[in-house]
Amino acid sequence: MAATPPRVLTIAGSDSGGGAGIQADLRTLFACGVHGMTAITAVTVQNSLGVTGYTEIPPDVVAAQIEAVASDIGVNAAKTGMLASAAIIEAVAAAVDRVDVGPFVVDPVAASMHGHQLLADDALDAVRTLLFPRATLVTPNLDEVRLITGIEVRSRADQRKAAEALHAMGPRWVLVKGGHLWDDPECLDVLYDGAEFIELVGPRYDVKHTHGSGDTLASAIASQLARGADVPSAVRFGKDFIVRSVAAAYPLGAGVGPVSPLWRLEG
Numbered sequence: 001m002a003a004t005p006p007r008v009l010t011i012a013g014s015d016s017g018g019g020a021g022i023q024a025d026l027r028t029l030f031a032c033g034v035h036g037m038t039a040i041t042a043v044t045v046q047n048s049l050g051v052t053g054y055t056e057i058p059p060d061v062v063a064a065q066i067e068a069v070a071s072d073i074g075v076n077a078a079k080t081g082m083l084a085s086a087a088i089i090e091a092v093a094a095a096v097d098r099v100d101v102g103p104f105v106v107d108p109v110a111a112s113m114h115g116h117q118l119l120a121d122d123a124l125d126a127v128r129t130l131l132f133p134r135a136t137l138v139t140p141n142l143d144e145v146r147l148i149t150g151i152e153v154r155s156r157a158d159q160r161k162a163a164e165a166l167h168a169m170g171p172r173w174v175l176v177k178g179g180h181l182w183d184d185p186e187c188l189d190v191l192y193d194g195a196e197f198i199e200l201v202g203p204r205y206d207v208k209h210t211h212g213s214g215d216t217l218a219s220a221i222a223s224q225l226a227r228g229a230d231v232p233s234a235v236r237f238g239k240d241f242i243v244r245s246v247a248a249a250y251p252l253g254a255g256v257g258p259v260s261p262l263w264r265l266e267g
């Protein structure tokens with residue numbers, strides 16, 4: 001019998017195409033050697049060409065999934081992805097107050113990479129006031145930064161300004177991801193704790209297949225927080241992990257393929 005590995009809970013939506021969401025989280029958690037558990041918030045109808053619809057899971061069922069795994073199995077770290085509505089966010093916030101989920105990574109998913117909305121317009125306030133103050137780390141991309149703070153990030157200096165504005169909303173740490181700063185020859189992510197900026201610089205690969213990169217990064221970070229790593233170490237691990245996973249991305253269907261953590265299981 002093997003020892004029980006660290007346990008990570010992902011609170012997110014299902015991607016039927018297997019590229020992002022719960023499916024990306026579980027394969028990343030597996031590749032990182034931790035036990036993945038799920039609280040499913042929505043079932044999307046999705047393939048490599050985009051999202052054509054989704055059904056939300058009732059908020060009390062989302063909360064019940066969180067409480068079921070926390071009360072029996074135990075949660076060493078948790079991460080959120082697609083939360084769909086203000087009512088689901090309220091249920092998640094209440095659940096993580098009732099049970100211990102350890103370090104809490106909030107990836108404030110608002111839309112798919114094809115531009116399909118995955119979060120109701122009226123849920124942004126709940127993201128700011130209910131999720132961010134409870135978060136150990138928030139990991140918005142630049143579109144989410146604009147929706148949440150109103151700041152249009154066009155440069156590395158803007159990334160720092162956005163990090164300050166986001167930190168003022170209450171998370172312990174902020175990671176402003178720079179994948180969408182298309183003119184930047186590198187991919188810079190800025191980590192901020194209210195005192196110090198840490199720059200994580202990586203290459204910008206010229207690949208089309210980056211579906212699921214945000215989920216893969218946040219899950220890799222959560223896997224290390226579950227092992228007891230501090231936030232800067234966990235984010236450094238996550239950055240290295242996502243760079244290798246973008247390098248290993250593969251085509252799928254007629255549209256955009258997923259980044260792949262399979263490199264970690266090879267050799």
Ligand SMILES: Nc1ncnc2c1ncn2[C@@H]1O[C@H](COP(=O)(O)OP(=O)(O)OP(=O)(O)O)[C@@H](O)[C@H]1O
Nearest residue numbers: 141177178179180187203204205210212213214246
């Ligand atoms: N072309 C690329 N080459 C290398 N790294 C990349 C590339 N695109 C994104 N990244 C990295 O992947 C991570 C996710 O970044 P991004 O800003 O694209 O988030 P996201 O929009 O949430 O991701 P997605 O919507 O694709 O799931 C970041 O660490 C970013 O720097």
Ligand SMILES: Cc1ncc(COP(=O)(O)O)c(N)n1
Nearest residue numbers: 013014020021112113211212
């Ligand atoms: C269920 C679900 N969760 C998250 C994303 C975001 O991922 P991407 O920005 O790569 O489309 C998605 N498309 N679907």
